[in-house]
Amino acid sequence: MTEIQQEALDQSLEVIKGDMSALWIIIAAILVFFMQAGFTLVEVGFTRSKNAGSIIMKNVMDLCIGSIMFWAVGYGIMYGSEVILGGFFRASPSEQGYFFFSATDWYNLFFQTVFCATAATIVSGAIAGRTKFSTYLIFSAVLTTIIYPISGSWYWPFDDDAWLNTAGFIDFAGSSVVHAVGGSAALVAAFMVGPRIGKYVDGKVNAIPGHNMTFGALGVLILWLGWFGFNGGSQLAWGGDDTVAVGSVIINTNLAAAIGAIAAMFLTWVRYGKPDISMTLNGALAGLVGITAGCGAVNAWGALIIGLICGITVVLSIDFIDKKLKIDDPVGAISVHGVCGFLGTVLVGIFALDGGLLYGGGAKLIWVQTYGSLSYLAWAALCTFIILFILKKTIGLRVSKEQEIDGLDVHEHGSEAYPEHITNDK
Amino acid sequence: MKKIEAIIRKSKFDELKKALHQIEVNFFSYWDVTGVGNEKQGHVYRGISYSTSDIQRRYLTIVVSDEFLERTINTILDVASTGNVGDGKIFVSDVIEAYRIRTKESGQAGIN
Numbered sequence: 001m002t003e004i005q006q007e008a009l010d011q012s013l014e015v016i017k018g019d020m021s022a023l024w025i026i027i028a029a030i031l032v033f034f035m036q037a038g039f040t041l042v043e044v045g046f047t048r049s050k051n052a053g054s055i056i057m058k059n060v061m062d063l064c065i066g067s068i069m070f071w072a073v074g075y076g077i078m079y080g081s082e083v084i085l086g087g088f089f090r091a092s093p094s095e096q097g098y099f100f101f102s103a104t105d106w107y108n109l110f111f112q113t114v115f116c117a118t119a120a121t122i123v124s125g126a127i128a129g130r131t132k133f134s135t136y137l138i139f140s141a142v143l144t145t146i147i148y149p150i151s152g153s154w155y156w157p158f159d160d161d162a163w164l165n166t167a168g169f170i171d172f173a174g175s176s177v178v179h180a181v182g183g184s185a186a187l188v189a190a191f192m193v194g195p196r197i198g199k200y201v202d203g204k205v206n207a208i209p210g211h212n213m214t215f216g217a218l219g220v221l222i223l224w225l226g227w228f229g230f231n232g233g234s235q236l237a238w239g240g241d242d243t244v245a246v247g248s249v250i251i252n253t254n255l256a257a258a259i260g261a262i263a264a265m266f267l268t269w270v271r272y273g274k275p276d277i278s279m280t281l282n283g284a285l286a287g288l289v290g291i292t293a294g295c296g297a298v299n300a301w302g303a304l305i306i307g308l309i310c311g312i313t314v315v316l317s318i319d320f321i322d323k324k325l326k327i328d329d330p331v332g333a334i335s336v337h338g339v340c341g342f343l344g345t346v347l348v349g350i351f352a353l354d355g356g357l358l359y360g361g362g363a364k365l366i367w368v369q370t371y372g373s374l375s376y377l378a379w380a381a382l383c384t385f386i387i388l389f390i391l392k393k394t395i396g397l398r399v400s401k402e403q404e405i406d407g408l409d410v411h412e413h414g415s416e417a418y419p420e421h422i423t424n425d426k
Numbered sequence: 427m428k429k430i431e432a433i434i435r436k437s438k439f440d441e442l443k444k445a446l447h448q449i450e451v452n453f454f455s456y457w458d459v460t461g462v463g464n465e466k467q468g469h470v471y472r473g474i475s476y477s478t479s480d481i482q483r484r485y486l487t488i489v490v491s492d493e494f495l496e497r498t499i500n501t502i503l504d505v506a507s508t509g510n511v512g513d514g515k516i517f518v519s520d521v522i523e524a525y526r527i528r529t530k531e532s533g534q535a536g537i538n
Contacts, residue, residue, distance in 0.1 A: 207474035272470045
């Protein structure tokens with residue numbers, strides 16, 4: 001083969017690899033999109049039937065709003081070519097103005113859009129059963145337009161202007177960028193909205209059982225499936241070494257989820273006498289959120305230990321937030337996404353094959369991981385507080401007591417998820 | 427004629443139905459009821475223990491002639507018992523009259 005032939009062949013292979021990568025990213029993005037169904041089912045299942053319609057609407061609408069706002073503004077802020085305020089955020093000048101997306105990497109926009117929608121939808125579970133629909137819509141729009149894209153731009157463009165990238169921060173698929181942001185917003189939102197009526201009465205913590213564990217389990221399994229796209233797709237490439245890396249990422253993801261569920265199951269068995277269904281489901285999600293940061297940086301053993309730690313932590317954290325802090329989080333979103341998102345990010349500093357404490361990298365990476373993740377937590381908490389404070393003073397955060405007791409479905413949407421001949425759990 | 431009302435465990439229903447058929451008590455009505463009582467049904471949800479004061483039971487109404495009364499009662503007492511709190515109760519009361527709608531028969535003929 002002549003040198004020219006070789007060159008032509010190499011170029012063709014590059015083109016094929018590029019196309020394969022794009023195809024994988026599109027497939028992965030479709031899987032992540034499906035996670036919206038998972039979130040909806042988990043949240044509906046873990047709450048009462050009188051609020052099922054309200055949760056459906058919140059989950060569908062944050063996806064719709066996020067899809068449009070992230071295309072219109074968010075993507076430019078996160079990935080734009082023009083760096084503003086020393087890398088605080090970005091913009092992408094184009095013939096259509098500063099924001100509206102008009103490049104050719106549409107598949108990347110799609111991939112990032114569904115990630116943004118994931119961050120947004122985490123919040124709806126923590127505030128289920130008492131939050132005003134209109135308030136949630138506004139909050140969701142702000143989160144997908146400004147909050148998530150700004151903090152996302154600190155790391156994910158993976159260039160020299162992303163300050164966490166230059167610091168050596170590792171968050172492969174977004175334990176912090178996506179989940180800790182959503183979880184932190186969920187914490188502040190659940191605190192500001194306040195608990196559901198009947199959750200804390202005269203100092204006593206009451207159980208408000210979810211109405212459909214079948215939905216909860218189906219939702220978790222759909223999320224689990226979607227996560228293979230969430231983490232696997234974040235390799236952002238396919239072919240050769242990248243294919244091997246994607247395989248490793250997917251195995252790490254699956255192992256962490258499995259051990260997370262097992263850990264949560266045994267812990268509830270010991271603590272409460274019986275293996276708790278919804279907590280076991282939360283354990284799988286905890287493992288998934290925890291491994292999201294490190295799935296490209298650790299080996300299978302590291303993934304197992306990270307999943308194990310997160311599965312145990314999520315049970316203790318849900319207990320603590322529910323019984324000690326008395327913040328009412330019906331689905332455990334704060335613990336799953338916020339606490340395990342933070343924990344998973346920090347644990348990369350210990351288990352990363354390159355730079356982790358266990359592999360001779362010293363404590364530097366732990367420190368970077370910690371302040372990186374805390375930056376995301378603090379940013380989301382601060383923004384959420386400001387927005388909800390304004391909304392509280394204007395349109396209010398909660399529905400009326402009467403509306404809450406009757407159920408949000410009847411008052412806010414004029415219908416019920418289940419007509420009254422199926423349920424009477426008023 | 428007597429009306430026997432029995433509140434029993436749902437788990438004992440099939441066994442009781444079979445036993446009643448064996449003593450030729452073939453007609454009765456039943457429905458599922460919710461009540462409160464001494465028994466506490468303990469649950470744990472996400473680490474929080476709670477007990478529902480609502481207890482699910484099955485309620486049977488059997489109208490029998492006087493000669494069937496004793497063996498019907500004995501059958502229920504034997505079959506529906508587990509020995510634990512919450513086995514249920516039986517109430518017996520007089521029935522003034524019974525009619526069969528199709529044939530317009532009354533009295534004994536109305537119930538069998």
